[in-house]
Amino acid sequence: MDTVADRVKHLRKQLKLTQTTLGQCAGGISKQAVSQWERGITEPQWEALNALQRACGVNPYWLLHGTAPMLESEHTPSADATPVGPSPPGHPGTCPLAELLDDLSRRLAAADPAVRDEVTRLVLRYLENPPAGARIAKAIELLLGEDENLPPA
Structure with a gap:
């Protein structure tokens, strides 16, 4: 395939x-x-x-x-597995992709359309290049600004 x-x-x-x-x-x-x-x-x-x-x-x-x-049920993550994305403050390890995307979706709903387009481009770029995830996640955080529902870091 x-x-x-x-x-x-x-x-x-x-x-x-x-x-x-x-x-x-x-x-x-x-x-x-x-x-x-x-x-x-x-x-x-x-x-x-x-x-x-x-x-x-x-x-x-x-x-x-x-x-x-x-x-995913066929795979048990190993200790050296590439993390899907950054952990939110106060949560050790990595977040499941679904949780990260749910949060992103919620925050995008309130964002300007130009910001939504740029974030979508960055998410697709991440899917093409997971090792660049930390840089891309930081860029998305900067675009969306602080999330008032998360505790301060």
């Missing part, structure tokens, strides 16, 4: 889902959008990846790059 399109179709068939059901798992994406993913016309956006991870345990790195197990 060389392409995202191949992996989306393989995932759907492995999970025995229709395009409609996979779309529902991906946060309410239409059957037509899933069809476009499978034909390589478009690729899933980070919101859909987040929803698929939560609903089905799909590893977003596998879906986008084919570099990890398809489902």
Whole structure:
């Protein structure tokens, strides 16, 4: 499976889902959008990846790059695993991607449209280059500003 399109179709068939059901798992994406993913016309956006991870345990790195197990339940993180992102203050270790993306989504809802576009670009850049995650996370934090719901560092 060389392409995202191949992996989306393989995932759907492995999970025995229709395009409609996979779309529902991906946060309410239409059957037509899933069809476009499978034909390589478009690729899933980070919101859909987040929803698929939560609903089905799909590893977003596998879906986008084919570099990890398809489902997260097949993988137990090792001590030398690359962290998904920075931990929020007061939380040791790394946060699950779904938790980070939920927080990001909440904060983006209140952001200026130009900031949302830039953050989306940075998130996609991170998915292409996880080792740059710390720098990219810092850039996103600077764009979004302080989160008043987090305790001070």
